[in-house]
Amino acid sequence: MLDIDHLLNKLEADLRQIIIDRHLTQPLMIGIHTGGVWVAEAMHQRLGLNEPLGLLDISFYRDDFSQIGVHPNVKPSQLPHNIEGRDIILIDDVFYTGRTIRAALNEIFDYGRPNRVVLGVLIERDGKQIPITPDCAGERMVLTAKQRIKLTGPEPLHFHIENTAGHD
Amino acid sequence: MTDNLQLNAEGKLKHFLTIEGLSKPLLTEILDTAESFVGVSDHQIKKVPLLRGKTIVNLFFENSTRTRTTFELAAKRLSADVLSMSIATSSTSKGESLLDTIRNLESMFVDMFVVRHAISGAAHFIAQHTAPHISVINAGDGQHAHPTQAMLDMFTIRQIKKDFAPLRVAIIGDILHSRVARSQIQALNTLGAAEVRVIAPKTLLPAYVETLGVTVSHSLSEGLQDIDVVIMLRLQKERMTSALLPSESEYFKCFGLTEGKLKIAKPDAIVMHPGPINRGVEIESKVADGPQSVILKQVSNGIAVRMAIMSMAMQPQGAF
Numbered sequence: 001m002l003d004i005d006h007l008l009n010k011l012e013a014d015l016r017q018i019i020i021d022r023h024l025t026q027p028l029m030i031g032i033h034t035g036g037v038w039v040a041e042a043m044h045q046r047l048g049l050n051e052p053l054g055l056l057d058i059s060f061y062r063d064d065f066s067q068i069g070v071h072p073n074v075k076p077s078q079l080p081h082n083i084e085g086r087d088i089i090l091i092d093d094v095f096y097t098g099r100t101i102r103a104a105l106n107e108i109f110d111y112g113r114p115n116r117v118v119l120g121v122l123i124e125r126d127g128k129q130i131p132i133t134p135d136c137a138g139e140r141m142v143l144t145a146k147q148r149i150k151l152t153g154p155e156p157l158h159f160h161i162e163n164t165a166g167h168d
Numbered sequence: 169m170t171d172n173l174q175l176n177a178e179g180k181l182k183h184f185l186t187i188e189g190l191s192k193p194l195l196t197e198i199l200d201t202a203e204s205f206v207g208v209s210d211h212q213i214k215k216v217p218l219l220r221g222k223t224i225v226n227l228f229f230e231n232s233t234r235t236r237t238t239f240e241l242a243a244k245r246l247s248a249d250v251l252s253m254s255i256a257t258s259s260t261s262k263g264e265s266l267l268d269t270i271r272n273l274e275s276m277f278v279d280m281f282v283v284r285h286a287i288s289g290a291a292h293f294i295a296q297h298t299a300p301h302i303s304v305i306n307a308g309d310g311q312h313a314h315p316t317q318a319m320l321d322m323f324t325i326r327q328i329k330k331d332f333a334p335l336r337v338a339i340i341g342d343i344l345h346s347r348v349a350r351s352q353i354q355a356l357n358t359l360g361a362a363e364v365r366v367i368a369p370k371t372l373l374p375a376y377v378e379t380l381g382v383t384v385s386h387s388l389s390e391g392l393q394d395i396d397v398v399i400m401l402r403l404q405k406e407r408m409t410s411a412l413l414p415s416e417s418e419y420f421k422c423f424g425l426t427e428g429k430l431k432i433a434k435p436d437a438i439v440m441h442p443g444p445i446n447r448g449v450e451i452e453s454k455v456a457d458g459p460q461s462v463i464l465k466q467v468s469n470g471i472a473v474r475m476a477i478m479s480m481a482m483q484p485q486g487a488f
Contacts, residue, residue: 057204059204060204060205060208060216060217060218061216061217065218065219065483065484066484067484068484069180069480069483069484070201070218070479070480070483074201074204075204076203076204076206076207077207081210082212084212106217107216109213110211110212110213110215110216111211111212111213112212
């Protein structure tokens with residue numbers, strides 16, 4: 001069983017290092033609904049960022065509308081009006097296929113042209129389908145195709161691995 | 169299976185033709201979905217890629233400014249390709265039948281028709297006869313229905329008043345010729361407003377008006393008491409074939425909304441109008457442009473609400 005505090009500590013340490021190494025200036029942190037926002041809230045507090053956390057709901061940018069349609073109760077994204085030239089730290093809970101991040105980047109770029117975007121996730125699992133990789137992760141895991149990581153929260157943050165009946 | 173043409177086998181929206189027969193949860197889902205589209209207009213790039221690659225044809229057999237432009241903008245903000253046709257420039261004026269026009273457009277791989285027509289039931293007729301993968305949205309048919317206008321009005325009311333349950337809503341003016349009023353009455357009753365009151369001279373009310381689920385008043389001063397939402401309707405001069413009113417100025421004297429009359433309603437009442445406004449006929453400029461007016465907010469909300477309805481109707485249809 002993985003310890004959530006351990007993962008958060010590791011992600012925090014990696015992000016601090018990236019901020020220094022890449023000279024991120026007043027980074028804007030953005031969490032992806034829903035799990036990513038919980039993780040981002042924790043990181044936002046630990047890193048002592050002043051600017052409010054940005055929230056992103058990528059439902060309108062997903063690439064599977066033709067299969068699943070529009071999801072009701074999409075929470076409106078809350079990003080600052082001008083993200084032109086900003087350094088952004090994008091946070092999600094689990095990195096899997098990479099499609100969520102692609103959608104998130106598309107949405108962010110519709111708000112403006114950031115200077116750079118850094119991706120941090122709590123867990124990076126195998127199975128990516130497009131050439132996008134997180135810059136840092138609390139943990140990297142190899143799972144079978146039927147296994148899914150499920151994060152619950154926000155207080156306390158907890159995750160477990162589910163075995164689904166889905167396709168391999 | 170459902171016998172409602174508007175819904176697919178799973179009970180999801182396929183066409184949007186009238187409010188009638190749609191459930192409270194479905195109307196609420198439309199409002200909730202619209203809520204999420206409001207922010208799109210604030211983006212630097214005012215677009216989401218939801219309907220990319222879809223083709224929408226606006227088929228306007230009747231004049232319209234607001235409705236056509238907001239439908240067009242809504243489609244464009246969903247990244248769909250839009251074609252707006254108006255009767256004056258189409259083959260219908262050369263004698264082509266409605267169904268032939270539809271068949272020809274279908275052959276161009278269209279995914280949705282947005283229809284405005286002077287004949288009641290036109291959108292319904294097209295929905296019945298068009299290819300199964302095509303969705304039809306009613307943008308106003310005769311005196312029958314204008315459901316997207318009603319939904320954007322409901323959205324605006326909810327945005328300001330939050331809850332429908334305690335609300336007393338007055339709809340004032342030419343109820344007889346108004347497809348907007350019919351759809352508003354159905355939507356308000358489905359969403360559970362405490363009272364829908366129509367205020368109009370007898371000549372501008374349909375004969376069966378009480379059966380629509382409304383209370384009736386023939387006096388503006390009496391009718392405006394305890395009202396939370398005042399909806400003014402346009403005096404539809406072009407539809408008046410017989411002398412239903414003595415004169416416009418007489419109408420304004422009795423049923424025109426002035427600052428003084430508005431004071432009879434609750435102090436926090438909002439004033440709405442579907443447009444276009446006849447200033448000095450049904451509403452005084454001071455009220456139309458005043459602090460209680462939400463008329464321009466209605467127009468902006470029209471985009472988000474139409475985006476919601478279009479994207480919901482374009483969802484993958486499991487039944488086909």
